[in-house]
Amino acid sequence: MATWQPTWSDPFFQKGQVITGLWNKKRYRIDGMLGSGANGEVYRVSSEGQSYALKVSAQAPEISLEHKILKQLQGVARGSDLGPLIFDLDDVQTQRGKAFFYVMEWVQGTDLPDFLQKRGPHWTPVLLLQLCTYLERLHKQGYCFGDLKAENCLVNEDRGVVRLVDFGGVTEFGRGVKEYTEWYDRAWWGQGSRLSEESYDVFALSMLAVQLIAPEARKSVQQIGPNYSLLKKAIVSDPRFENWRGLFKGVWDGRIRTVASLREALSPLVKRSVEIEKKIKSKQKRRRDWTDWLLLGSAAVLVLVFCQFLLF
């Protein structure tokens, strides 16, 4: 829902500032801003030597409801990190008046486009498959994620594990999706309602695939507005989507409306990705061996030269 702070107002907190919750009296040092959106601001904070993420808003209901859902998810899915872990919910006095915040686990990671840039586009199906698993677990709890988008996914760089942040769009099945982003919203594309249900997330996931494979498509859409048949044409004729056409056709003709069917369509793509990654890994290995020899060789030559000096 809405935030009534005018867009030009100052941020709630300054770096280095220490804040104290009005009810629970916990103290947090502000270490920097992680992001801001329609719904508030997210800061990296520390308390007793631990780092956390703190989300603050002038709107109590948004913070309360988001906190409640995260808490609930934490309860059912212990250890399986469905959402960021939750630590505190409190009020704080700021220069902008009373504000409301909750404290959660700081999820570290790179955003999806950066990660793909570094590790190669063959990681796309792997990331989407992980999101499928994620969504399946959320759907089991009776919730739709709603605002699925690249900015709300963070990947751990070493292990390639995806986590979702921003649960502001998470909506009980059967209601109107609380928060959404046009590009990912099937209703905006004229492809269905904005009702919170499994197929809503599936459509968003398919748009995330387009966004990751052909990032420039979204920019051109901004000029012409939503035209789904044009987008379809672009996908059909674009060589980058060569292996993806089966999946997209499934989304278009209604065969893929569940996460399970999307996962199935992803699996051949994932297999191919694993092959590619294996090749890259083995190439890297061979190259390392060769450079190792080079290093060892040059070291040996150096030693020999050095010895020559000593001997003669």
Next chain:
Amino acid sequence: MWKNVTMKQILLITDGCSNRGSNPVEAATFARKLGIAVNVVGIVDGGDLNSAGRQEVQAIAEAGGGVSRIVEARQLAMTMQMVTKHTVQMTIQQVVNKELRQLMGTDADGLPPEKRSDVAEMVDKLGDEAALQLVVVIDTSASMHDKLPTVREAIRDLKIGLDVRKGQHQAAILTFPGQQGEDVSVVADFTQQANLVDLMNALRANGGTPTGPAIEKATRMLSQQLIERPANREDDGDGDMAAYVV
């Protein structure tokens, strides 16, 4: 209980100061007296929303017991949804706060955060279930010309959002100035399904900005119309709570 309550709202979309007819702030004050909330979205880009315009936007919403927001055209769709939902919830929150003060001597903000979450959840649910009657009042003065495609998109989007609410809704669309030089014209009334193709043809930017008369017309429409209520729902004794709202 809230299923028997109809929220009444006017949503005014404008990019400039009124310059014709009655005073819009007075019109909004009158609407509020009849239990109608007035929300205003001011669009900034390209238009002539100077500081007088901004002040008027704010003053109308304040007098009308609603909220105002000044945004760029691209944020219009999202903002229209947000102000509508926000005002529905605010109306319910006010009634809930009144009850809370009687029961516990504090409103929701005075409750410990965890308890407040339960209230927030209830208000959120009730807001979704309440019936809503909405008149969208669109400024079609000359300066709005370039923004009308965006406005049409935003109205389409608003309808998508209203369609997934649990509560019933009825929406009407007015433009000011009217299409034949009159102050206001009704593009779609409550009983018509807003046909966006018709709307596309109807929206032609021209003339001055008779904001006051447009709010008055919307107020008249809202005070005449009542959403049909299912007759079989028994009265669950919360009728007096409803009285605060409508």
